Amino acid sequence: MSGAATTTAGEKAIPEFKQIMGHPAPLWMLFMTEFWERFAFYGIRWALVLYIVAQFYGGSGVGQADANLTYGSYLALVYAGAVFGGYIADRVIGYQRAILVGAVFMAAGLFAITVPNPDVFKLGLATIIVGNGMFKPNISTMVGQLYGINDQRRDSGFTIFYMGINTGAFFAPILTGWLAESMAGSTGVPAYKAVFFAAGIGMILSLVWFQIGRRGLKGIGAPVGELASPTRLAGVVIGSLVVIPVVYFLLKLGANTLQGILTVLFIGLALMLLVEGIRNGKVARDKTIAMLIIFFFNVMFWCFFEQAGSSFTFLAENIVRRDFGGWVFPTGWFQSVNSIAIIVCAPIVAAVWVAMGRKNPSIPRKFGLGLLFNGLAFLLLMFALTSLVGPDSKIPFWTLFMVYVIQSIGELCLSPIGLSMVTKLAPTRLVGLGMGGWFLSTGIGNNLSGIFASHVSGESGMTTASALSGYTFGFWALIGSGVILFLIAPLIQKLMHGVK
Template sequence: MQNQQGSVFDSQVLGHPSALFVLFFTEMWERFSFYGMRVLLVLFLTAGLLSDNPGWEWPRENALALIGTYGSLLYLTPLVGGYIADKFTGYRMAVVIGCVVMTLGHAAMAVETKGFFYLGLALLVIGTGFFKPNITSMISTMYKGKNEKKDGAYTIFYMGVNAGAFFGMMLCGYLGENFGWSWGFGLAGIFMMLGCLQFWLAKPIFGNIGAPPSQLKMLQAEDVADEIPDIAGGPVVVNEATDKRNPFKLLDYVLIVVSAVGGLLYLFNDPLEKIEKINLLPFTVGNLSGTSFVVLLALVSFLILLISRIARYSAITRDRIIAVCFCGLFTVFFFMAFEQSLGSMTIFADSYTNRELEGSAAMIFKIIDALLTTVPLIIVSWVLLKLFGQTFKRISVSNIILGITFIGIWALVLFRLFNKFSEPGNTIDASWFAILNSFFIISLAPLFSKWWESKYNPSAGMKYGFGLILLGIGFGILAYGAWEIPQGAMTAKVSMIFLILAYLFHTMGELCLSPLGLSYVSKLVPPRMIGFMFGVWYLAIAVGQKSAGAMGGMIDKISNEYSIGTFFLIFTVVPMGMGLIAILLSPVMKKLMHGIR
């Protein structure tokens, strides 16, 4: 492994292996396609059949039920994709499989028929399962034994994530809203395909990194912990070497199957029942509907499984795992509210926000929009040229493909700006507001990073508390802005400043939480339980995703009975309440961690 890494580090860009930047651009195009498609989903599904850009005119509840299930499955399939890569394909081939399957998914969605639409979503879920866990595993393998450089590597990679999301939502959103939904869905697929090609053709630069297990020597047991991506940067701690083996028992497997099958039945039944009027659970148990009974059974089974597994460990390890469970609970509530960004907040941008600008205000916005678009693209293009200088002789065809993608991006950006400046006024696309999250992350991440590295670095409980409270403040601003909208109104013209400020506070909340999750799992959980607890962690995010869709789908019901301001007030009170609980529990969590930070 050391010789392999040495050759990878021979060719460097900005102090890191050139191979890292190949992964950077691969991730950028995958996030471009993923977020570019996702930002259009709720707009396409809820757009009127007779509108200028006709959609399917689904009720908002139905659209968000489907999006919630889709978002939830995206965090469950990586558990399977990671396992397949570890046992059979290797990381590199798994990434390629993921890219190809996602490209087919985007192509299917561009057809805009119900059958192809569902097929496209299914392929995107499967493709993400192969792609998501394995590209980060390649980085972890690349930096094996070089922990001091991991922080910078993941920071660079994270910039690729946000750059892709930024340009994907901007350009796919622009084409989808202004020229037809198929253009937006199709553009996402084109860049996914080009990203796949540039990655596959760059394979000589990776050496044995990400190769199939049959081609690699078995890692020594003491090296296993280093394979876990260390998102927050600190050392991975191997806990409680004296803990006896804790193998899964027959009851454990039964509980896993019951909770997994019950959860999946609910995920699929919810949109099917609402949209297609197909009920997979058409029975009752006492006063409980089939759906309620299955959800309750799955929840109880999972809790019994988790508690029984934790109870078998020594006291210190048990405490640390309980601390991870607290973090998982707060994560559910965070994502339940945060993921309104591509659901109810996009609906608010589309139907309740004044997006019309005239005169000097329109011109000022156009200039700001042009700077927001071109400055990041110039910076990323500069990185591209640096990569060309180091790798063109070795992976020339891959570089040519990558160059073509950037020519395409520049052409689309200039086309969009030309059209915007040609308009006498300016109508802001509803999808434009979603790019603010990526912009604020890129702008604010260095400041938060300095905070975490200072002597004022708060504990985990405090960070969760701050993140949830900031998230609640953002929704409080939206609730205040929407308070005068009449009960049951389906449209309004609220100032866009409320939505912009909401995204600002939500991003600050995300920056408080985003570094914590996988890092604390890797530090606090004993190696023999790492896989299980990573599954629990992704399950927490999946539950948050589905809860976001279920809660967001109540926007019309709550608006009709009370007001849309009341709807957003719920997302103000609940996260802030959970944030205060996290702060109050901070000393308890600190004690449970037994010195791990």
């Protein structure tokens, strides 16, 4: 038995691939491409809010709210951009070209934010957003295209791919945090320029890796017919350059206004997917409805999970005890806890799903578990902020460390399963747009996370009281959502028509 992916009647033929560790060889090329892209993305994640406060507010806590809002809006637009990136790949230039163009723009944006000017900084963020929109959804879609729709290795393949994401995300904060601290000047302010520059180098490596390795895809994601037109490629590049100032303007509008825009965008996307599902018959319609319901709960998960890059960063900086006998644990290194927990736990969780066989929880119940674990992380913070605050007004190191670990288990129940779910439930002709919808729902959650984090920080910076109030709300919102999803899971599963 060759181990190559097989297809059933009506499926698009999948090439015969060499198998490595039981999976198509191109999976490992995509794994490393995503590794370097995530290295770039997470390399700056820990530094953004701290940089905004240090560079543009002179280190004052007054800047925390604005930093949180900017960070949330940036992440929201990163994921919202996936809607257009998925459509561009589906209908205009193909997946491979979209990934290459996106990588170039991301690298350019990462180098641009090294300029210490607030307008240039946001223009650089806008360039990263445009590039990521074309890169992120399409490389995930290509992973799905390596497998037949009924290939039992599909979920496992996405979990392996997700480990690539988190391996890059693990090393990035450690290296960039070390660079920032080691190159700090006499003021003691970390050298954030070094962080952004290192991330730009990582993005170039991702671009080169994919360009060299894409021949092994044997046509998967390659442009065919009109999609291969050089004119179309040039049009996308020019259009991207035009869109950058628009994204910059959206960043300037503020998170609250952006939330309304994202909501309208999501409604439009949902209608497009639903119309396509209805056109394809009752089964396709029901699958699309099921997918859209799960998108709503995805918003809830990421609204509170993404405190990691905003309010949790200020919590670590000001309220967590990080001193170990004269050595201070760098704030940025907390970002690697999530990644190492994913790397360690992903094979275990994947093995558990396989071992459970027919008792394997349905997709909606896996999402419900994700919400509940996220809620338990906030419960631990509530306990720490009420019972473990020391005379120095700080909580123990281990509490925030374990918050990241618990959230990571919830993430494993939800995120890799979500990527696979979209490739199974989205209308066949609009899988890329469906993947864009997944990332848009994540983006809406991220924008809400910035709004939520700004309330946690208050007007003059985070305090123990403001953190406790905010995280208590987060606990109840997550637990309530998880319970509701568990209750309606049978209805959603029925709409999925046997998809597991």
